[in-house]
Amino acid sequence: MQKVYSPEMPPVSVDSVLDRFRRAGALLEGHFRLTSGLHSTGFLQCALVLQHPRDAEACGAEIAAQIKDLNPQVVLSPALGGIVIGQEVGRALGVRAIFAERQEGKLSLRRGFSLAPGERVLVVEDVVTTGGSTRETIDVARAAGATVVGAASIIDRSGGQQNLDVPYHALATVSLPTYQPESCPLCAAGKPVVKPGSRV
Numbered sequence: 001m002q003k004v005y006s007p008e009m010p011p012v013s014v015d016s017v018l019d020r021f022r023r024a025g026a027l028l029e030g031h032f033r034l035t036s037g038l039h040s041t042g043f044l045q046c047a048l049v050l051q052h053p054r055d056a057e058a059c060g061a062e063i064a065a066q067i068k069d070l071n072p073q074v075v076l077s078p079a080l081g082g083i084v085i086g087q088e089v090g091r092a093l094g095v096r097a098i099f100a101e102r103q104e105g106k107l108s109l110r111r112g113f114s115l116a117p118g119e120r121v122l123v124v125e126d127v128v129t130t131g132g133s134t135r136e137t138i139d140v141a142r143a144a145g146a147t148v149v150g151a152a153s154i155i156d157r158s159g160g161q162q163n164l165d166v167p168y169h170a171l172a173t174v175s176l177p178t179y180q181p182e183s184c185p186l187c188a189a190g191k192p193v194v195k196p197g198s199r200v
């Protein structure tokens with residue numbers, strides 16, 4: 001069996017995952033438009049945690065430990081958000097890590113990446129909010145004939161609404177309120193909305 005932890009790297013708990021976010025200044029408060037289109041008072045900027053390779057490696061090792069019984073043969077992530085954590089999960093499992101990226105609005109495998117029919121795929125993301133991009137990534141794998149054995153993320157902020165048809169694991173479940181834009185109280189109060197990205 002693959003050894004997931006090195007001796008100097010103890011397993012991370014849910015609290016220590018969120019501690020990593022706090023330390024990195026990655027728990028943001030304000031008025032945000034999420035990738036899903038929903039508005040929220042809070043945002044978790046995973047990139048600020050994952051910029052620290054030791055944090056990225058520890059999160060990847062913990063996800064790998066949680067899902068290793070699924071025996072994935074390859075990790076597939078949606079670009080860009082899933083790439084770094086997907087790489088770290090692949091490293092911990094000793095399997096390859098590939099990513100799907102958007103071309104004309106549709107996720108697809110490029111750069112010569114491919115999946116073999118029946119290959120066991122784990123879909124890995126940084127944050128799952130509605131589950132939309134996770135489902136889309138699962139569809140990419142299935143369209144290639146692969147078998148999706150599960151999905152995992154660092155953060156689950158879906159409130160249990162992700163509606164995935166495969167086993168799903170997250171290192172930390174975070175409840176931050178989300179609103180449809182038309183019923184967002186922050187919009188109603190006239191607060192400018194920010195799309196987290198290069199500036200946040």
Ligand SMILES: [Zn+2]
Binds near residue numbers: 184187193
């Ligand atoms: Zn709003």
